[in-house]
Amino acid sequence: MRKIHDFHGGIHPVENKHQSLHTPIRDAGIPAELTLPLSQHIGAPATPLVAVGERVLKGQLVAEATGLVSAALHAPTSGTVTAIEPRPIAHPSGLPAPCLVIASDGEDAWCELPPPCSFETLERPELLARIRAAGIAGMGGAGFPAAVKLGLKPGTQVETLIINGTECEPYITADDILMRERAAQIVRGAQILAHLVAPAETVIGIEDNKPEAIAAMCAAAEGTGIEIAVFPTKYPSGGEKQLIELLTGKQVPSGGLPMDVGVVCQNVGTAAAVADAVEHGRPLISRITTVTGAAVDEPQNFEVLLGTPMSHLLALAGYRAADNPRLVMGGPMMGFTVPDPGVPIVKTTNCILAPSAQELPAPPPAQACIRCGLCAEACPASLLPQQLYWFARGREFEKAEAHNLFDCIECGACSYVCPSNIPLVQYYRAAKAEVLQMRRDAQKAEHSRQRFEARQERLEREEAEKEARRAARKQAAEEKARRAADAGSGEADPVQAAIERAQARKAAQAAGAASEENPLQKLEKTVVTTRERLEKAEAKLAQARSEGADHIAALETGVEKTRAKLAAAEQALQDYQAQQTPAEPAPAGDAAQAAIQKAMAARAAQANKSPLEKARDNLEKLEARLAKSEARLAESRAAGEEEKIVEALASSVERLQEKVAAARAELAAEES
């Protein structure tokens, strides 16, 4: 007999297990429709392999594991895939999640399965592949893919393999009845797991409130070398870390995994599923689920196909919806309220609890923490729940983290004993989520920072390159000029003349700029000269046409190009004028910087304004935008731009007109 250790804290809530143990496991049958959430496990959602309308057979792979930490899904019965879409699932948020929906045909026809074999003949990788292919994910409630947990790094030595038959949470009897009725299967599963991880010892841990299960398991384990360890009932001895301490006396370090102390832990349900998968090749398509609570007439355990709506099971158990203020998935300590009884059973649904109002009353209002310290005495993780509560409440999440917030298993023992009825666990759940959110945000911010800096760098580089090119061109021109001058000094060289002209123009421009010739005039001049050029080109084109010359095409493209240039110049002028209105010339260069500055100016102006002023401003802004859009539209019509562009512009003008009308109405409303 092994020495049973003890763990810190723990509580003894009323067990309420007898209600659902009067009858043997009952088959829940085949519902008309099965809804399989693609994510029933921890890790990446599975990837669907079938299309809507496809016929699937029982046991057929319908969604494969995505990446390493994920689990496959199989059709629980034969039928037709009718949808792959978001459906409500059992999740405290009530949000829908992607699901694969199968309409059953009632035939329950199996697909071809791998041939049955005995595990001794299989190599480890093959065994692991079978378990992985069966889509088994921790059936005790957490849903960690079993194959991931069992895929040990080569060279690791496992001391103890623990099969968890504790089931410490009140009301739930799924594992209890499984051990009573299918002890042999569980023991075979345990042997397979032992073959796989090669531990020094294999222990099945059961609480002493399940005498029938203990007897059945002892009988089944006779002569296999697997030990059945029985220990006193205390919640939450089924917690992985607590069970390890109970059976081995070793404590899993904070933030560590059971493997760090040489232990692998699996649930009895998982062991049974492993036996099924390896020996018969059957994937995980059903599980045992307890339906209990005072609001059902016949509390009992069902063998239920995954994807069955909870309402189907509840109906079989004689559910009285009127007596049941809230439906809970899981037990009273760690379960959560499900938003809708139509949600499907998944791999981790060990219990549906339909309590009456007296049985599980709404929690009384929370009162002030009186620092009694009862929570710290009850905490099985040896935390300081009261401290964590203060930190979470004061949003000092870093301090909570430093006090080992992430070691909290959310068992609810602290809330259970709290005389002030403080919903402590909710604080911890929220605090954990906030910390994770903060980590994600920090990652995203870092990513954005890198992108921003990369962009900044790129812009600078481009600017420098442009500058370099300009310098090179200038040098080349000077070089050429000098050579020309050297060659025929004195003669009237056209190149030289042109260069001189250009230089003179530039000088004039520079002088003009110095003498307050503002960019507006420059832009206007560009428009004028471009227009002149366009006219000239058009005249030439017309002449060429009338003469029937052969370079019409070239002239045409020339005209096109000049026209585009004119449009661009006009646009620039307009833009400039539009920018000019807020009296501040936009700094040239980086457009993003300019946009930021504009937004900043707008926001500064926005500050400290009454709603009336804001509405007025809004209207003005919209009108300005409308004017801009209209101008752009007129321009592109004139320039004969593509149909699509003109249409898009027209529709945006319309939209802006609507917006302006709305803003006017708002302004009127504000004024009245």
Next chain:
Amino acid sequence: MIELLVQHPLLAALLALVGLGAVFGALLGYAAVRFRTEGNPIVEQINAILPQTQCGQCGHPGCRPYAEAIAAGEDINKCPPGGQAGIEALAQLLDREVVPLDDEHGEEKVPQVAFIREDECIGCTKCIQACPVDAILGAAKHMHTVIASECTGCDLCVEPCPVDCIDMIPQAQTLQTWHWELPDTSNRGADIIATDAGEAA
């Protein structure tokens, strides 16, 4: 030489000290070059707290300039995307007082993502030029689109679009982003006795 030093112990001491000074000075100088910290570390730390939305609402052209301004003594409550949590983090880092967000610069909003209505886009590339994190993909006269995972929701691309085809969409809550909220302690005072709960609630 030795004799001279022996005869003038004061000189010997002086020389020894000068020698030591020179050696350690060289060592320190080398260390200063070899292990130099890049930039201004406090600015880096502040910048690490700012949300990097690069939206300019703080009145600076980007997060880093604001970080520099904070390091130079500017108020810490001007960044709406960072929100109250950001202010708290800054206050803790800089040992300043926690102040409420200055609403002159905007309010804390749910995170948003830009979305281009693609069939209306005319391909003018204006939005690309405005985006501070290169989150928009497209080419002249071709449809543009926002890479949602890279978008910081800064809003800067909306205004430049001539056909007004960019929407800022508040990010919907998904199963991945949903989480438990802290219990609401505001409306139910912590000191109601249980029998009064019905009336108070």
